[in-house]
Amino acid sequence: MSYKTPRITDVARLAGVSTATVSRALSKPETVAESTRDAVLAAARESGYRVNLSARNLRRQRTGGIVILVPDLGNPFFSRILSGIEEGLAKADLNMLVVDTRQARIKPHMVTNYLHASRADGIIALDGSLPDGVLSATLSDSDSPPIIFACEWTPSDRFPSVRVDNERGARLAISHLADLGHRTIGMVRGPQANVLTGARSTGAEAEMSDRNLILDAAHAFDGDFSIESGARAANLWLALAHRPTAMFCQSDQMALGFISELARHGLSTPKDVSVVGFDDIDIARRFIPALTTVHQPRTALGLAAAEMLIRRVEARDDQSCEPSILDVELIARDSTRAFEG
Amino acid sequence: MSYKTPRITDVARLAGVSTATVSRALSKPETVAESTRDAVLAAARESGYRVNLSARNLRRQRTGGIVILVPDLGNPFFSRILSGIEEGLAKADLNMLVVDTRQARIKPHMVTNYLHASRADGIIALDGSLPDGVLSATLSDSDSPPIIFACEWTPSDRFPSVRVDNERGARLAISHLADLGHRTIGMVRGPQANVLTGARSTGAEAEMSDRNLILDAAHAFDGDFSIESGARAANLWLALAHRPTAMFCQSDQMALGFISELARHGLSTPKDVSVVGFDDIDIARRFIPALTTVHQPRTALGLAAAEMLIRRVEARDDQSCEPSILDVELIARDSTRAFEG
DNA sequence: TGCATTTCTGCAATCGATTACAACCCTCAC
DNA sequence: GTGAGGGTTGTAATCGATTGCAGAAATGCA
Numbered sequence A, B: 001m002s003y004k005t006p007r008i009t010d011v012a013r014l015a016g017v018s019t020a021t022v023s024r025a026l027s028k029p030e031t032v033a034e035s036t037r038d039a040v041l042a043a044a045r046e047s048g049y050r051v052n053l054s055a056r057n058l059r060r061q062r063t064g065g066i067v068i069l070v071p072d073l074g075n076p077f078f079s080r081i082l083s084g085i086e087e088g089l090a091k092a093d094l095n096m097l098v099v100d101t102r103q104a105r106i107k108p109h110m111v112t113n114y115l116h117a118s119r120a121d122g123i124i125a126l127d128g129s130l131p132d133g134v135l136s137a138t139l140s141d142s143d144s145p146p147i148i149f150a151c152e153w154t155p156s157d158r159f160p161s162v163r164v165d166n167e168r169g170a171r172l173a174i175s176h177l178a179d180l181g182h183r184t185i186g187m188v189r190g191p192q193a194n195v196l197t198g199a200r201s202t203g204a205e206a207e208m209s210d211r212n213l214i215l216d217a218a219h220a221f222d223g224d225f226s227i228e229s230g231a232r233a234a235n236l237w238l239a240l241a242h243r244p245t246a247m248f249c250q251s252d253q254m255a256l257g258f259i260s261e262l263a264r265h266g267l268s269t270p271k272d273v274s275v276v277g278f279d280d281i282d283i284a285r286r287f288i289p290a291l292t293t294v295h296q297p298r299t300a301l302g303l304a305a306a307e308m309l310i311r312r313v314e315a316r317d318d319q320s321c322e323p324s325i326l327d328v329e330l331i332a333r334d335s336t337r338a339f340e341g
Numbered sequence C: 001t002g003c004a005t006t007t008c009t010g011c012a013a014t015c016g017a018t019t020a021c022a023a024c025c026c027t028c029a030c
Numbered sequence D: 001g002t003g004a005g006g007g008t009t010g011t012a013a014t015c016g017a018t019t020g021c022a023g024a025a026a027t028g029c030a
Helices: A010-014 A021-025 A034-047 A054-058 A075-089 A100-106 A108-114 A132-142 A166-180 A195-210 A227-238 A251-262 A282-284 A298-314 B008-015 B018-027 B036-046 B053-060 B076-091 B104-106 B106-113 B132-140 B166-179 B195-210 B227-238 B252-264 B282-286 B298-314
Strands: A065-070 A093-100 A121-127 A147-150 A160-165 A185-189 A221-223 A246-249 A275-280 A292-296 A324-326 A329-331 B065-070 B095-100 B123-126 B147-150 B163-164 B187-191 B221-224 B246-249 B274-279 B292-294 B324-326 B327-333
Touching: A010 A021, A010 A034, A054 B053, A065 A108, A065 A251, A065 A298, A065 B246, A075 A093, A075 B076, A075 B095, A093 A108, A093 B076, A100 B036, A100 B132, A132 A275, A160 A166, A160 A298, A166 A195, A166 A246, A166 A292, A166 A329, A185 A195, A185 A227, A195 B221, A221 A227, A221 B123, A227 A246, A227 A251, A227 A292, A227 B282, A246 A251, A251 A275, A251 A282, A251 B282, A251 B327, A282 B227, A282 B252, A298 A324, B008 B018, B008 B036, B008 B053, B018 B036, B053 B221, B065 B076, B065 B106, B076 B095, B076 B298, B095 B221, B095 B282, B095 B292, B123 B298, B147 B166, B147 B298, B163 B166, B163 B298, B166 B187, B166 B195, B166 B274, B166 B292, B187 B195, B187 B227, B187 B252, B221 B227, B227 B252, B246 B252, B298 B324
Parallel strands: A065 A093, A065 A121, A121 A147, A147 A160, A160 A324, A185 A221, A185 A246, A246 A275, A275 A292, B065 B095, B065 B123, B123 B147, B147 B163, B163 B324, B187 B221, B187 B246, B246 B274, B274 B292
Antiparallel strands: A093 B095, A292 A329, B292 B327
16 A cells, blocks of 8 residues: 655645645745635645655756765864754755765866756855866856855855965964974975965964074975874974974874874874874864864854855855955964973 | 856757757667767757756656765764765765754654655665654655665664674674783763664673673763763773773774873873774874774775665665675774783 | 568657736725 | 725646657668
8 A cells, every 4th residue: 555645736636725825835824814724734734745846946946955065075174064064054954965076086077067056056165176177167157056165265266265264373373382482393284286285384484484483394294184194294204303393284184193103103292292283173182192273163164154155045146255264263282382492 | 148058958959859859869878879869969068958957856756866864974983984975876876965963853854854755865874863753754654765774773673774793893892802811891882772882782791791701880881972971981980999901982982082081180091991992983093092993894884885775776676674784803903901910 | 662670759748846927806995 | 886906816837857659760571
């Protein structure tokens, strides 16, 4: 005994009205007489009616979904951001379509597929390094849905974005180390082309120069924000003849990898070197030593991104492109200590 | 100068054929003559045509999306599983709709919304603790899409699932500690009602009893798999008059929280207590000390779940309900050592 | 050449809801 | 009593693609 899903005509028949009335009673209740509305609602409940979203979306010319482009889903840095995004989207009854852009880097057309209005009503990109071709296609195609960047952004900055003040964060990190008396400060950078790497490097170097410190090129290592790249940097650091007494790692993951690898070689943080991270991921305050780092409000950032996007989806003419910049904060914990010259 | 998105009729006109032919040339190329096909493809390329998914889905009675129910998106444990799922779904050209079920616990109807065929073609639940009402509704409603569980499962086990052998994992953990000479072993459990808690507790206790060890009720603490609940357990452990010399924590996060909190009180692992975790999250091998734990193949698990679901979506009659059980492995690292009586 | 297949294509119905428009019923004021 | 105007409701077009069916064209075979 299997029943077909009830359709709007079934509800209409049951309530003794037309489908138009059912539709209105359900989505614009105030336009329908109370008695009719009650009858419709009762019929809907009785039959277990649920609107068919494909049909609604086709008619309304929308999809009810927002695509989230994530550089690497396996990276826990993104999980709280996604959580914030989901919270924001749920309010507007939008779904979150999560797409990992790693494969997409190889096959740009995979991403292009998502940047189309029939797939999603909007896009939140957590990945600033999307192929140029993809984005320009998006810009020129009048039919592509609004896109905004969160955390990262594009170098050209032609798209709206929500992010933290990365330069200031980096300055805070350097200030903290300099205030502790460190004079030779090294750095583990993110990927060369990454906008975050650029902003954090700029901020760090500006602060150092304000304080008459210089960044020795031999003390700056390239990483990719991952734990293991931090560990690799540690090995380079170990090989140095003159080691910096403090390190600014541009992500917590790299900081943890760095500290961990040093520990394997018998060196301890902060005794042998002070380390500052960036992000304040969940494990940072529970690591041993607890990591001094620059806090990013990740959930709030995701939420803000969702809200900004919703505004654009609802009012497509709002073309103001001001990035929304959230504040960062240095959290001093146990991975840094005063330099004892 | 803004162009409307081309529709199938535009392509048809351009290629000088009917919409039916365009549709076939695009989705069943072998049924169309080669010359016609070429003309259609050329017209499609020229006009920048992309199929409207709402229309296709309406007609085909599908949605192209799979809903993933995640207990807590902020928890990095899930990120690699999601990554595996995404990989599996992408092959079948299915989207991943991620839903956080935290709010849903308060508002069950929110979840019910997702369990409907017009929303998704299938469901992967990473949350075994969904309200009973929700699931029974799903079972009885012939129109709800296939659902499978990954990692967790339902106590009744009436739904297919993909998971690891949790009992065996727990036995491995206890064996490892017992082999190291520990005779009093404590435990930090997950939430009371959770199936994982049940299986891991059962396995651990079975192994202990096989070895003539007993679990003192005072040595078993309740947690919720989170870092902070591990830290709370550590404080209870500290208050104990007779402390177990080894602890089995039912999640890595709890193990890390436990070790971290002890460190704050000046105790060190494994010198003062040996600790085994469960999951092998990314940070485990980089924690200080590196965490001994039971490895779960999380990406593979997500991938397997996606593939199993795809099979069910494509052949709805396949009602075999055998859970697929993946293997676990104990990874001995530095958080455990021999008991020195 | 003539008839039977096979291959290819087009017509038109269909998926299920939304909504512009028109029609209707009331009430109320003059 | 009549017309204006507000409130409700129904009719039917529409969103854009897919596909069953039947007809047309091409091919095979005797």
